[in-house]
Amino acid sequence: MNDAPLQPSAGIPVVTETARPASWKTFYRKLAKNKAALAGAFIVLVFVLLAILAPIIAPYDPLKMNIVNKLQGPSAEHWLGTDDKGRDILSRLLWGSRISLTVGILSTLLGATVGIVLGIVSGYYGRWIDSLIMRFCDVLLAFPGILLALAIVSVLGASTTNVIIAVAFFAVPTFARIVRGSTLGVKKLEYIDAIKAMGAKDSRIIFRHILPNILSPIIVQSTLYIASAIITAAALSFLGMGTRPPDPEWGTMLSQGRSYIRQAPHITLFPGLFILLIVVGFNLFGDGLRDALDPKTKK
Template structure:
């Protein structure tokens, strides 16, 4: 009996292992070289933001007027500003502020926008009408002007700039989720759940929301880059972080007077903004390709 079993064993083939959606998406991301470049840029800036206290060569507010507007050198790699402060150290600490504002403003937009979008798309009728008109009102204003108006009402500060950026991005996520829910609620598995007597809250939590996560993740990644630019714009106008915080937009505002005399005071904060936003855009495009079923072969 045993020899017969041994002869049959080699003929038994193992079933191919089924990948989870996360594993499948990660495998697609690894094949996308551009997305990996974006992820590397993001990891770099997140790392320097977390380790700013360790890697910054000088204090962000250490002033040395004898070194005022000094060009890049071995002592000050990025040069110094008009107060003799080390620009490299301020750019490193500025990453902490910009990423903090970008992440939490988008997180707030996702929470509020997703909630309103699900309610509008799922329940429809007067609920959809009220929420959609609210989105239309917010979208009727240019985003940066609306952010300026909100900060002007609340008062200039980094926290109020974060709130303003979160508010202006709510319609983006709300309309995205609403359109997704409108198509989902007509699917057979949703109709089957309703026919079995499942309540609205359970359908939303267990079926609607999980199937809406992919576009939210993609849009959220892209929106962080946009939020960083908006935070820098508010900082440039003096409506964001207060001096002497090393916020990138405010550093550009302080440097505009010395653009010809000391261009490095503007170049390095500008490059930091550009590279960070580029990283989130590249990674967002990669996530879209990995998570969108239409993009998969």
């Protein structure tokens, strides 16, 4: 059976377009009323701009060492001070934002893509396929995220690329479960039965009618998971299993500065603040997206 335009049949309602969530105007209006979400979006935007403009606005080479100036506190010359090797902390933080955001975004995209495919297949086809995929997800969810990531990186080796793979791997079951539940709800709607009765292929039903209607929870979960991915990546680097020195990754900077926490606390203070701010920003923005995209929200 080909995938030609569907023709109306007697007694079967014609579906001219996919049912959609609230309009964009309603979405923007709800989001604009949420001050916390706007604050989160502003924080995220600032960090994205810092990452993009790091080569231009960073005052020093983040890898250049100057032992004479090591462990200096904040000053007019070095706004956030220097580390144990005399490197400018501000420059390292700006360049490190590129690594942290890249890991967070790429691992989320990779994990979400695989999770969406598994979730839709599981929810749409059901039966033994559903049981097999869900048991696989249960096994992954039985392990704490950081331990599973540590195990994967231990096998693959410590590097930024392997951190992305490890963090993405743990994201798969979370997205798969969310997408499966949403797919089960949409699959039961009458217009899906009507489309099936008119002879539409499964691929057309999935990609043109089911997937567009379950994007809201996917978008929200993606935004929230980026924050978790950044924390996990920083934790792996802190433990020496992530981005390797001398690359300026925030977790690595925390690890290197812990030996000087009494003598020069600024070495760990500022990387910790950057991690805190970016995580809070994504969480606030994600919560705002969830409220704005929820059709049940009246405010």
